[in-house]
Amino acid sequence: MQIKQILAEALVGEEITVKGWVRTKRVQPNVIFININDGSVIHNIQAVAEPGVIDEDTLKLITTGSCVAVSGTLIESKGSGQRVELQVKTAQVYGTADPEKYPLQPKKHSLEFLREIAHLRPRTNTFSAILRIRHSLAFAIHQYFNDNGFFYLHTPIITGSDAEGAGEMFHVTTLDPKNPPLNEDGSVNYKEDFFGKETNLTVSGQLEGELGAMALSKVYTFGPTFRAENSNTARHLAEFWMIEPEVAFYELEDNMRLAEDFTKYVINYALENCADDLAFLENRLKDEEKTKKAEERSELALVEKLRFVVDNEYVKLTYTEAIQILLSSKRHKEGKFQYPVQWGIDLQSEHERYLVEKHFKKPVILTNYPKDIKAFYMKLDEDGKTVRAMDVLFPGIGEIIGGSQREDNYEKLLQRTKDVGIHEDTIWWYLETRQFGTAPHSGFGIGFERLVMFVTGMTNIRDVIPFPRTPKSAEF
Ligand code: 4AD
Ligand code: MG
Numbered sequence: 001m002q003i004k005q006i007l008a009e010a011l012v013g014e015e016i017t018v019k020g021w022v023r024t025k026r027v028q029p030n031v032i033f034i035n036i037n038d039g040s041v042i043h044n045i046q047a048v049a050e051p052g053v054i055d056e057d058t059l060k061l062i063t064t065g066s067c068v069a070v071s072g073t074l075i076e077s078k079g080s081g082q083r084v085e086l087q088v089k090t091a092q093v094y095g096t097a098d099p100e101k102y103p104l105q106p107k108k109h110s111l112e113f114l115r116e117i118a119h120l121r122p123r124t125n126t127f128s129a130i131l132r133i134r135h136s137l138a139f140a141i142h143q144y145f146n147d148n149g150f151f152y153l154h155t156p157i158i159t160g161s162d163a164e165g166a167g168e169m170f171h172v173t174t175l176d177p178k179n180p181p182l183n184e185d186g187s188v189n190y191k192e193d194f195f196g197k198e199t200n201l202t203v204s205g206q207l208e209g210e211l212g213a214m215a216l217s218k219v220y221t222f223g224p225t226f227r228a229e230n231s232n233t234a235r236h237l238a239e240f241w242m243i244e245p246e247v248a249f250y251e252l253e254d255n256m257r258l259a260e261d262f263t264k265y266v267i268n269y270a271l272e273n274c275a276d277d278l279a280f281l282e283n284r285l286k287d288e289e290k291t292k293k294a295e296e297r298s299e300l301a302l303v304e305k306l307r308f309v310v311d312n313e314y315v316k317l318t319y320t321e322a323i324q325i326l327l328s329s330k331r332h333k334e335g336k337f338q339y340p341v342q343w344g345i346d347l348q349s350e351h352e353r354y355l356v357e358k359h360f361k362k363p364v365i366l367t368n369y370p371k372d373i374k375a376f377y378m379k380l381d382e383d384g385k386t387v388r389a390m391d392v393l394f395p396g397i398g399e400i401i402g403g404s405q406r407e408d409n410y411e412k413l414l415q416r417t418k419d420v421g422i423h424e425d426t427i428w429w430y431l432e433t434r435q436f437g438t439a440p441h442s443g444f445g446i447g448f449e450r451l452v453m454f455v456t457g458m459t460n461i462r463d464v465i466p467f468p469r470t471p472k473s474a475e476f
Contacts, residue, residue, distance in 0.1 A: 004040035006074065010084050017071040018045055018086060019094075021123055024106050025062055034062060034088075036070065039128050042276050046077065049088035058091055064106055065097030065123070111463055118467055118476045126284060129277035130464055133270055134452050138222070140269035141243055144262055145220045150245060153212040153219040155205030160197050161426045163207045164375050168229040169200035170238075201226035204445060207377075207430050209246040210406060213441050214433045220245040222448075232471050234460045235349075235398065237449060239469040246443035252379075252388040252405040255442035256365050259392050259401050260314050263363075263446070268310045270455050271303065278303055278455075285457045298396070299361075302457045305395070314363040319347075319386065322366050325359055326351055346373040352398045364393045376416040378404040390444065397454050403444020410434035 001016050020038030030051060035044040047070045054062070062068060072089040079085070099105070103117050104124065114121040121127045142152065158172050174194040175181065181192040190198045205221035212219035221244045228238060245258065270278065282302035289297045300308060317325075326332055326341045331354060339348040347366075356364050368386040371378070378387035392401035407413040413434055417427060424431065452464040462468040467476040 002040040003036070003038050003043065003045045006045060007041065007043055007082075007084070010074070012074055012076055012084060014074050015071070016074055016086065017069055018047065019069045020045075020067070022062055022064055022066050022068055022097075024064060027059075032059070034068070034070065034091075036068065037123075037128075039122070039132075042125055042129055042132075042280050043082075046079070046082055046085040047072070047088050047091075048085050049091070053088055054091045058093060061093045061096045062091065063097055063099050063102075065099075065102040065104055067094040067097075068092065069094060111460065115462055115468070122466065125280060127463075129280050130452070130456050130458065131466065132277050133274045133281075133456055134464065136270055136274050137266055137452060137455060138448070140266040140273075141222060143269070144265045145218075145245065148218070150218040150220045150247075151212070151216045153205075153209060153216070153221055155202070155208040155212075155221045155223065157202055157224065158195070158199050159202045160195070160199050161207060161430070162200070162422070163202065163204040165420055165422060166203070166227075166229075168227045169203060170226050170228050172199045172201060203227050204242065205244050206246065206443060206445065207427070209244050209443060210430070210441065211433060213246040213248045213443070214437065214439065217248045218245070219247075230471050234462075235450065235453075237461055237465065237468055237470060240461075240465070241448035242445045243448060244443060244445040246441065248439050248441045250405070250442040251440055252367060252390060252442060255403055255405060255444060256316060256367070256390055259365065259390070259403065259444055259446075260363075263392070263401075263451070264310045266451070267306050267455060271306055271310070278306070281456050281458075305457075306455065309363055309394075312362055314365050314392070315360045316365045316367065318368040319366055319370065319389075320368065322347070322351075322355055322364075325355065329354065329359070331358075344370050344372070349398045352393045356393045356395050356398070361395070363395070366391050366393065374404070376420045376422060377406050377413070379407045380412060380416075388442075392444075392446075394450075394454050396459070397450050400450045400454065401444050401446045403442065405440065405442040408434060408438045408440050410438065 003018060003020065006016060018036055020036040023035040023037050023044050026033040032049040034047040036047060037044045069092045070086060070088055073087045074084050075087045077083055077085040104120055114124065122131055162169060181189040183189045203225055205223055209219055209221050224239055225242045226239050229236065285302055298305065320343065323341065323343050331337055332341050337350055339350065341351065367390045368381060369389040370385060371380060371387045374387050374389045378389050380387055388405035390403050391399050394400045407416060414431060417424065449461050449464050453461055456464060458464050462470065
């Protein structure tokens with residue numbers, strides 16, 4: 001029986017078997033305590049054995065990290081800290097964990113150290129809590145879209161186009177790097193490659209998502225995306241998961257409403273379904289923040305912060321208005337922004353954080369960015385200078401969502417692809433949707449790990465995905 005079920009049902013008097021990994025063992029003259037966790041829930045079950053019940057040889061092998069099966073009677077606990085405990089009748093060791101070698105001894109380990117043992121860190125309270133919350137958020141996402149008439153569309157991972165036009169892609173090829181077939185001009189002849197053309201790992205499922213929306217009206221993708229940007233920050237991964245809804249007949253305002261409603265729904269789902277794990281992570285965060293200066297500590301505890309987001313309207317303003325706020329800020333006047341502020345710049349994380357964390361202290365949706373800093377597919381505003389883009393910025397995270405209304409006019413879109421140098425033959429199928437039954441439509445992409453960071457309060461994106469891929473790091 002899973003520990004979650006045992007603790008929830010507290011079936012006192014029942015004979016049960018628990019299988020899991022030993023967290024601690026305490027041997028006292030007249031009783032032995034073994035704390036076991038099976039990952040189903042943050043709590044351990046305490047197994048209590050009278051001396052002699054477990055033979056000496058077996059008892060020696062029961063150490064922190066070993067894997068055991070323990071059977072006995074569930075009784076009301078005599079100690080504080082748990083309602084029930086397991087009165088041991090038999091114990092078996094599946095796998096030992098030599099205390100001299102097993103790295104996860106019961107003491108505090110740094111997150112940096114745990115990253116080096118990512119194969120074992122799911123066995124810690126912190127990571128098991130994060131992984132359970134990650135699961136619940138994924139489940140809530142599918143639930144939300146299913147309840148709201150969206151269809152889950154599986155978009156390809158290998159692609160011949162660059163959706164974001166940023167060129168930060170991983171090449172997919174079966175050609176021999178030492179001896180590739182060449183064209184007469186010395187360039188690589190990709191006609192001889194596996195797909196007969198140059199291909200990459202996708203940076204976004206959006207373009208194919210749009211094809212789906214032009215048939216099913218409401219679709220979403222939820223899959224891995226890859227970016228070879230060499231930004232070794234606490235918010236970037238080379239492999240991350242993105243959720244991308246795409247909706248026919250939605251304009252920018254509808255898209256903003258969807259982004260707000262969707263994020264509130266999934267955060268609320270975590271509040272309602274992950275209370276124990278959130279409480280654990282909230283305490284972890286409080287401990288961590290004790291080491292920080294008072295002004296760097298969060299004003300709200302984790303759960304309060306999540307409630308605050310769910311209960312309050314997001315602030316909505318245009319990029320141009322945001323630039324004005326930044327320009328009139330004390331920080332700008334005192335020259336304290338590292339990157340200078342002026343209309344037309346791509347907002348840096350320091351600017352986004354100022355707006356969200358200092359100025360508004362709430363999630364913010366910024367819209368109508370200059371066209372030159374946004375992707376080619378965004379719908380041009382009447383002024384010809386800005387596009388119908390929207391970024392959602394969250395406290396402590398910065399950009400969590402990027403999206404837009406899409407350019408649905410064939411001529412304008414074709415012109416934009418030419419302006420930014422996208423070859424028509426890599427994207428003809430995308431352009432054709434604007435020739436055959438085009439319609440206004442909008443969508444966005446939310447970085448799943450950034451969402452998990454926000455909900456768990458973790459500050460490094462490497463700590464919210466089981467096995468992170470970052471520059472120079474693809475172990476496990
Ligand atoms: O803003 P981005 O680049 O938007 C797109 O890819 C659009 N095609 C989405 C759409 O309209 N369908 O990325 C969307 C989100 C970002 O806001 C961020 O949360 C996340 O994806 N993201 C990353 N997360 C982790 N590591 C990275 N390297 C990320 N790059 C983007
Ligand atoms: Mg973006």
